[in-house]
Amino acid sequence: MSVTREMPSTSGRSLAAAYRRALNLADSIPLSLVQLAGRVAVAHVFWQSAQTKLASWPVTLQLFAFEYDLPLIEPALAAPLATAAEIIGAxxxxxxxxxxxxxxxxxxxxxxxxxxxxxxxxxxHLMWSSLLLLILARGAGVVSLDYLVDGYFRRGA
Incomplete structure (x- = not known):
């Protein structure tokens, strides 16, 4: 009975190498691109929501009065506060x-x-919160007015 040894598979090594190359490619994505995409995506969601509220204000007031039913705040106050927060935040x-x-x-x-x-x-809500937490934790990135203002003040102007 003879024992044959198989040579190590080159396909396994090439698959691992391809995987490492893919990870390196993903690692090369600039964080600022991720921050920009996250900012724009979540801003769009809340901007659209605010525009819908403004387009039919009587319906918005009814929604806040009968469907949303927030505790501790009157619908006539909650609706403009929520709309303003969405517009300003976006x-x-x-x-x-x-x-x-x-x-x-x-x-x-x-x-x-x-x-x-x-x-x-x-x-x-978790998806929106994830993007918002990224911005809260890491800031807006280099493609932002925050970055420009920060650079201006760092130069001592």
């Missing part, structure tokens, strides 16, 4: 100006929606 994120403040504002909006309005939509 604009700040899109421009990359006071981005962390905008992200914090919109995280508050998401928390209210999750807790009081649509708790069953946690997956969507």
């Amino acid at each position: 604009a700040l994120l899109f421009l990359g100006l006071f981005s962390r403040l905008g992200a914090l504002m919109l995280l508050g909006v998401v928390a209210v929606i999750q807790i009081f309005v649509y708790p069953g939509h946690w997956g969507e």
Whole structure:
């Protein structure tokens, strides 16, 4: 009975090498590109929501009065506050100006929606929150007004 030894598979090594190359390619994506995409994506969601509210204000007031049913705040006050937070937060994120403040504002909006309005939509809220937490934790990135303003002040102007 003879024992034959198989040579190590070159296909296994080439697959591992291809995987490493793919990881290196992913690692080369600039964080600022990820931050820009996240800012624009989540800003779009909240900007569209605010525009929908503004397009039919009487319906918005009815939704806040009968469907959303927020505790501790009157619908006539909650509707303009929520709309303003969405507009301001979305604009700040899109421009990359006071981005962390905008992200914090919109995280508050998401928390209210999750807790009081649509708790069953946690997956969507988690996706928005993930993008907002990225901006809160890492800032707006180099493609932002925050970066330009920071550079201006660092130069001592």
